[in-house]
Amino acid sequence: MPNILSSATSKQMTKLIVYGVASLVLYVLLYLFEDEVLAFTEKGSWFFIIPVTAAFVFSFSHGNFTSHFWDVLGIKAKK
Amino acid sequence: MELTTSFIDLNALDVTYLLVVGFIAGLVSGFIGSGGAFVLTPAMMSMGVPGIIAVASNICHKFPKALVGAIKRAKYGQVDVKLGLITGVSAEAGVLYGAHIQEGIKRAFGDAGSNLYVSVAFVIVLGIVGSYVLLDALRLQRSGRASTEKVSPLALWVQSINIPGTMVYFKSLNARVSILFTIPLGFATGMLAATIAVGGFIGVPGMHYVLGAPSLMASATELVVAFVMGLGGTIKYAWSGLVDIRLAMIILAGSLFGIQLGAIGTTYVTPHVIKLVMGVIMVLVLFSRAIVIPVYLAELEILSPLHPHLATGLKNVSFIILIGALAAGAAIIFAALWRGIRLHRLELATPVPTAVSPSVAVPANPQLSPLGRFERFLVASDGSEYSMGAVRAAIGMAQKCGARVRVVSAIPGGNAELYAMGEQLVGRELDAARSHLDQVQKEADASGVACETEATQAGELHEEIIRQAERMQADLIIMGRRSRHGLARLMLGDVTAQVIGHAHCNVLVVPRISELVGRHFVVASDGSRFGDAAAAAACNLAKFCSTPVSVVSVTLPSHSDQRREEARLAVNRIASFMKKEGVVTETRLPEGRADAMIVDVAKERNSDLIIVGSHGRTGLERALLGSTTEKVLNQTPCAVLVVRSA
Numbered sequence: 125m126p127n128i129l130s131s132a133t134s135k136q137m138t139k140l141i142v143y144g145v146a147s148l149v150l151y152v153l154l155y156l157f158e159d160e161v162l163a164f165t166e167k168g169s170w171f172f173i174i175p176v177t178a179a180f181v182f183s184f185s186h187g188n189f190t191s192h193f194w195d196v197l198g199i200k201a202k203k
Numbered sequence: 204m205e206l207t208t209s210f211i212d213l214n215a216l217d218v219t220y221l222l223v224v225g226f227i228a229g230l231v232s233g234f235i236g237s238g239g240a241f242v243l244t245p246a247m248m249s250m251g252v253p254g255i256i257a258v259a260s261n262i263c264h265k266f267p268k269a270l271v272g273a274i275k276r277a278k279y280g281q282v283d284v285k286l287g288l289i290t291g292v293s294a295e296a297g298v299l300y301g302a303h304i305q306e307g308i309k310r311a312f313g314d315a316g317s318n319l320y321v322s323v324a325f326v327i328v329l330g331i332v333g334s335y336v337l338l339d340a341l342r343l344q345r346s347g348r349a350s351t352e353k354v355s356p357l358a359l360w361v362q363s364i365n366i367p368g369t370m371v372y373f374k375s376l377n378a379r380v381s382i383l384f385t386i387p388l389g390f391a392t393g394m395l396a397a398t399i400a401v402g403g404f405i406g407v408p409g410m411h412y413v414l415g416a417p418s419l420m421a422s423a424t425e426l427v428v429a430f431v432m433g434l435g436g437t438i439k440y441a442w443s444g445l446v447d448i449r450l451a452m453i454i455l456a457g458s459l460f461g462i463q464l465g466a467i468g469t470t471y472v473t474p475h476v477i478k479l480v481m482g483v484i485m486v487l488v489l490f491s492r493a494i495v496i497p498v499y500l501a502e503l504e505i506l507s508p509l510h511p512h513l514a515t516g517l518k519n520v521s522f523i524i525l526i527g528a529l530a531a532g533a534a535i536i537f538a539a540l541w542r543g544i545r546l547h548r549l550e551l552a553t554p555v556p557t558a559v560s561p562s563v564a565v566p567a568n569p570q571l572s573p574l575g576r577f578e579r580f581l582v583a584s585d586g587s588e589y590s591m592g593a594v595r596a597a598i599g600m601a602q603k604c605g606a607r608v609r610v611v612s613a614i615p616g617g618n619a620e621l622y623a624m625g626e627q628l629v630g631r632e633l634d635a636a637r638s639h640l641d642q643v644q645k646e647a648d649a650s651g652v653a654c655e656t657e658a659t660q661a662g663e664l665h666e667e668i669i670r671q672a673e674r675m676q677a678d679l680i681i682m683g684r685r686s687r688h689g690l691a692r693l694m695l696g697d698v699t700a701q702v703i704g705h706a707h708c709n710v711l712v713v714p715r716i717s718e719l720v721g722r723h724f725v726v727a728s729d730g731s732r733f734g735d736a737a738a739a740a741a742c743n744l745a746k747f748c749s750t751p752v753s754v755v756s757v758t759l760p761s762h763s764d765q766r767r768e769e770a771r772l773a774v775n776r777i778a779s780f781m782k783k784e785g786v787v788t789e790t791r792l793p794e795g796r797a798d799a800m801i802v803d804v805a806k807e808r809n810s811d812l813i814i815v816g817s818h819g820r821t822g823l824e825r826a827l828l829g830s831t832t833e834k835v836l837n838q839t840p841c842a843v844l845v846v847r848s849a
């Protein structure tokens with residue numbers, strides 16, 4: 125494992141950490157404000173924006189994190 | 204509190220369960236484009252989530268997951284966005300209609316009727332499509348042609364149908380297909396998605412077997428369809444306040460790890476593995492649903508009532524098989540990924556023999572002039588009608604000059620990741636290129652011209668052409684041209700223009716309809732060293748072909764008398780040089796725009812070749828300043844030889 129990690133560039137590691145922390149913050153916020161968020165989403169109507177926006181924001185942050193995660197582990201697409 | 208009635212409390216075990224199931228579902232979706240979602244709704248319901256909340260939350264995690272997967276696989280060149288969007292929009296209509304039918308059945312026959320309808324739909328669709336996909340995968344594996352895919356006869360028929368006003372070109376098919384075929388396919392995908400939550404079980408086989416897309420691209424394009432359907436579905440359910448965003452985001456957390464890994468896995472496998480995974484999952488899910496049909500029939504009183512333990516047992520077995528289907532698919536993917544990565548690392552560790560330069564024999568009568576030498580020709584051909592003129596001209600000129608010819612057919616796809624993704628598509632194009640080159644080889648052999656051919660792939664076509672020319676130390680690159688004008692030229696560039704701008708040797712551009720037989724040549728000079736280089740090459744070529752030459756120097760009416768005198772001296776100097784070499788020559792000093800005047804003289808003299816010097820402008824400079832050479836190329840129907848000065 126150490127040699128795999130050492131092969132990852134520092135740039136990749138930086139991105140991994142940045143997106144990882146961002147994803148973690150998003151999930152912590154969702155956990156902390158669970159009731160408030162559910163109260164809004166349950167109202168429906170134009171509040172549909174909340175789950176749709178949340179899905180986009182989470183997918184951007186967590187999608188980038190997971191992509192860099194496999195990269196850093198050395199599991200990359202065949203070149 | 205109202206929330207507790209709609210949205211359940213979550214504990215650590217629930218979260219872990221959703222993360223794991225989400226990861227496996229994401230892995231399968233990333234690999235086959237769909238198929239991971241069907242297990243999530245029952246998985247959430249098994250935790251006590253109400254059915255409608257489970258469906259809504261599932262679909263809310265599905266569209267961002269599909270988006271991430273589609274972007275990932277688009278980076279590998281596997282996604283046909285146009286096909287995905289067109290199919291996705293019609294799938295959205297199918298979803299609405301499918302949901303409407305579901306609601307009607309539920310109103311008329313209750314939950315048992317609705318469940319029976321879903322199970323029968325599963326059994327019929329998966330029984331037919333799943334069995335076919337699985338058998339096709341096994342047949343490919345047994346035949347030893349696992350890495351090759353043929354377009355099905357049905358797809359060939361679909362691609363052959365021309366319905367005016369409805370035809371659209373799709374890159375995954377490399378063909379134009381009527382949207383009257385894609386719309387029903389999308390609609391059926393949407394209907395199935397509304398019924399069994401996995402439209403891709405129709406969408407992917409449909410794109411592959413009915414339209415002719417390679418299975419790798421069909422599975423990747425399905426992610427675009429899933430995104431469009433998922434977004435529409437999420438808005439619909441969120442509008443009614445049914446989405447539990449916590450459930451959706453927890454599943455998303457696991458599934459994004461899975462979908463990235465599944466997408467990476469597709470670059471290591473042969474196409475039949477995609478079919479194998481899809482076929483195995485579909486057939487196992489078919490059994491899972493078939494087992495519970497007696498339960499629903501009993502609930503509808505079509506069969507005699509089952510013992511409660513039997514009914515519960517059948518439902519539990521059904522759910523276990525459902526989980527097993529997903530696990531089996533994931534196991535095949537993991538095994539293929541593991542094997543693929545191991546083999547790839549072994550390949551990388553194996554030393555590659557050093558590339559040997561293409562052999563080019565020394566011609567019988569070596570020429571000395573570096574500017575006007577015509578001994579080694581590189582012909583760039585894409586096999587299209589646009590390059591046929593170039594091939595004909597190359598063979599004709601090689602006969603007269605005693606030159607050797609190397610014909611290269613470069614297709615887009617040299618990018619390693621792109622190749623990995625669209626392997627079948629690239630393979631198909633390479634086969635077509637090789638077939639075309641075989642024909643060229645026969646023509647060259649019949650004309651007694653020494654010729655060699657190569658089909659290759661390149662990320663940047665102009666770079667590959669120039670690289671090949673330098674490797675063989677070509678004196679001349681011969682190619683056709685697809686004209687682009689205005690904004691398209693500025694934005695997209697033009698392979699021919701890029702070759703002219705960057706090549707170190709002369710470039711002969713031969714339009715599709717032109718014939719280079721040596722009737723008459725026009726050489727243009729502005730008195731610069733570039734004009735001299737053009738004149739030297741024209742003289743040498745005119746001697747080979749015994750062709751008369753018009754030497755042209757164009758001035759503007761606004762030019763001074765001194766500038767006109769310089770032009771007169773320049774053409775006389777070139778003409779006297781050519782006459783000494785035995786070339787029949789005339790001089791022309793027209794006034795006007797240089798490109799228009801050169802083209803006019805060529806037209807008047809019925810010339811088949813215009814020879815100009817190149818200033819070698821590229822990029823922004825060429826875009827801003829324009830190029831007389833390029834304007835001539837765009838206006839004349841005859842061939843143009845662009846000569847580089849040393």
